[in-house]
Amino acid sequence: MKSFTYERPGSPAEAAAAVARRPHAKFIAGGTNLLDLMKLQIETPAHLVDVNGLGLDRIEDTPEGGLRIGALVRNTDLAADERVRRDYGVLARALLAGATGQLRNQATTAGNLLQRTRCPYFYDTAQACNKRRPGSGCAALDGVSRQLAVIGGSEACIATHPSDMAVAMRVLDATVETIDAAGAARTIPISELHRLPGDEPERDTTLEPDELITAVTLPKPLGGAQVYRKVRDRASYAFALVSVAAVVQPDGTGRVAFGGLAHKPWRVEAAEGELPRGAKATAEAALAGAHPTPDNAFKLALAERTLGAALKQARA
Amino acid sequence: MAGSSANAALAALPEIAKAGPAGTGGDAPVTARMAFTVNGERRELDLDLRTSLLDALREHLHLTGSKKGCDHGQCGACTMIVNGRRINGCLTLAVMHQGAEITTIEGLGTPDALHPLQAAFIRHDGYQCGYCTPGQICSGVAVLEEIRAGIPSHATGDLTRAPDVSEAEIRERMSGNICRCGAYSNIVEAMTAFAGDPSSRSQA
Numbered sequence: 001m002k003s004f005t006y007e008r009p010g011s012p013a014e015a016a017a018a019v020a021r022r023p024h025a026k027f028i029a030g031g032t033n034l035l036d037l038m039k040l041q042i043e044t045p046a047h048l049v050d051v052n053g054l055g056l057d058r059i060e061d062t063p064e065g066g067l068r069i070g071a072l073v074r075n076t077d078l079a080a081d082e083r084v085r086r087d088y089g090v091l092a093r094a095l096l097a098g099a100t101g102q103l104r105n106q107a108t109t110a111g112n113l114l115q116r117t118r119c120p121y122f123y124d125t126a127q128a129c130n131k132r133r134p135g136s137g138c139a140a141l142d143g144v145s146r147q148l149a150v151i152g153g154s155e156a157c158i159a160t161h162p163s164d165m166a167v168a169m170r171v172l173d174a175t176v177e178t179i180d181a182a183g184a185a186r187t188i189p190i191s192e193l194h195r196l197p198g199d200e201p202e203r204d205t206t207l208e209p210d211e212l213i214t215a216v217t218l219p220k221p222l223g224g225a226q227v228y229r230k231v232r233d234r235a236s237y238a239f240a241l242v243s244v245a246a247v248v249q250p251d252g253t254g255r256v257a258f259g260g261l262a263h264k265p266w267r268v269e270a271a272e273g274e275l276p277r278g279a280k281a282t283a284e285a286a287l288a289g290a291h292p293t294p295d296n297a298f299k300l301a302l303a304e305r306t307l308g309a310a311l312k313q314a315r316a
Numbered sequence: 317m318a319g320s321s322a323n324a325a326l327a328a329l330p331e332i333a334k335a336g337p338a339g340t341g342g343d344a345p346v347t348a349r350m351a352f353t354v355n356g357e358r359r360e361l362d363l364d365l366r367t368s369l370l371d372a373l374r375e376h377l378h379l380t381g382s383k384k385g386c387d388h389g390q391c392g393a394c395t396m397i398v399n400g401r402r403i404n405g406c407l408t409l410a411v412m413h414q415g416a417e418i419t420t421i422e423g424l425g426t427p428d429a430l431h432p433l434q435a436a437f438i439r440h441d442g443y444q445c446g447y448c449t450p451g452q453i454c455s456g457v458a459v460l461e462e463i464r465a466g467i468p469s470h471a472t473g474d475l476t477r478a479p480d481v482s483e484a485e486i487r488e489r490m491s492g493n494i495c496r497c498g499a500y501s502n503i504v505e506a507m508t509a510f511a512g513d514p515s516s517r518s519q520a
Binding site: 001002003004005006024028030031032035036038039044045046048050052076079080085086089092093096097099100101102103105106235236237 | 341342343344345346348364365366368387388389392395401402403404407408409411412455458459462465466467468469470472475476487488489491492
């Protein structure tokens with residue numbers, strides 16, 4: 001690991017200012033992903049700004065009937081919150097499908113959104129990776145791509161976003177609140193937080209480097225049957241090959257987002273009109289324009305079947 | 317609460333921890349004083365900021381019960397209990413735990429006074445080589461506390477009800493602790509026996 005300096009600011013605005021002040025500075029929260037990447041020298045920050053202990057660890061009711069989740073609320077606490085379990089089952093289920101008990105105790109809400117891809121070529125510093133080293137190429141395109149993206153990728157990158165939680169946040173239309181070094185706050189719909197790779201795969205999100213997530217807000221509960229269905233290579237502690245977050249109303253209408261397929265949680269609102277017609281029609285509409293590799297073409301059939309299983313579970 | 321403790325921690329850091337060389341991370345160590353309570357004893361250390369909590373305990377406090385298996389949060393051999401929660405000691409910096417209460421396997425039991433879960437592991441043959449065992453036991457003690465606290469898991473059927481101690485719950489919740497000898501079914505038996513022991517509540 002490369003050496004770094006470290007500070008603990010007293011407020012979110014001070015934290016953002018501290019990152020803006022120093023070159024190659026980064027926020028650290030739970031650290032479960034960042035420290036892993038620092039050990040491998042994929043991330044080499046010169047300065048760490050520790051945002052634990054800024055009071056961003058509360059879950060509050062909003063006047064609109066939703067929930068405002070502090071950026072530092074741990075994954076365990078979010079999944080265990082009674083309101084989340086009762087009204088946002090898809091979110092609790094997605095959180096509990098991810099990682100391990102030890103990791104969920106450390107990992108935070110904002111950190112979960114900002115975790116980096118687990119593409120093996122991103123992790124292997126001997127390989128070309130445009131996300132890790134812009135302009136170096138993408139070894140995944142002609143490599144082993146079973147886990148990688150089938151839609152929304154580019155000639156520069158076919159990495160996937162690894163989060164389960166983010167897929168549920170996307171189906172719930174969460175919004176992300178941030179503060180920057182000037183103290184200016186802004187609100188970003190979750191649909192606009194994560195980017196497609198295009199020719200800048202090194203940028204995972206639309207956030208500025210000195211922009212700190214302070215909270216994630218959920219609109220009022222959607223009701224309906226809420227399902228998170230995840231398919232992976234082992235029964236626990238593995239990233240998704242395909243996952244489906246679904247909210248289905250008694251009349252068969254609803255919302256659906258997919259994980260494991262793209263550089264961001266994949267939701268196509270226009271395809272949701274097909275939900276009453278079933279999984280095949282919905283998946284075909286949501287995944288039109290997919291560009292799988294021979295290694296991962298199976299994900300298209302798997303996505304349709306996983307959606308079918310999720311819809312069946314929702315009707316049960 | 318957080319604001320004042322954060323400021324206190326900042327004030328306690330030497331100037332060098334706040335002002336380092338510009339540019340991407342360097343090679344020269346930057347050190348700081350760290351203080352936390354380990355197994356009931358207050359400890360202070362001057363350490364390289366890069367030191368993980370696991371390395372601080374193993375290499376500097378010589379508490380070698382917690383094991384370094386993968387050093388990437390994948391195996392669980394370093395599991396320890398920090399402020400009542402089990403975490404991977406390898407994936408967190410020691411400097412991030414100023415003032416924390418840390419419990420390792422050495423704090424749970426001793427050869428003369430075993431923790432009931434340690435005794436259950438012996439009785440049910442919950443290990444072979446023993447390398448993963450301290451992490452399994454720290455994790456196992458915390459898992460049963462999590463179930464008692466009503467924290468759900470992927471194996472919990474109804475999210476609006478309190479989870480119970482079942483084999484499915486134990487297996488899912490222990491998935492962050494890998495055992496290459498494959499002692500899993502005996503670990504489940506040991507945990508089930510410990511969970512059913514009324515004395516386990518005060519011992520955890």
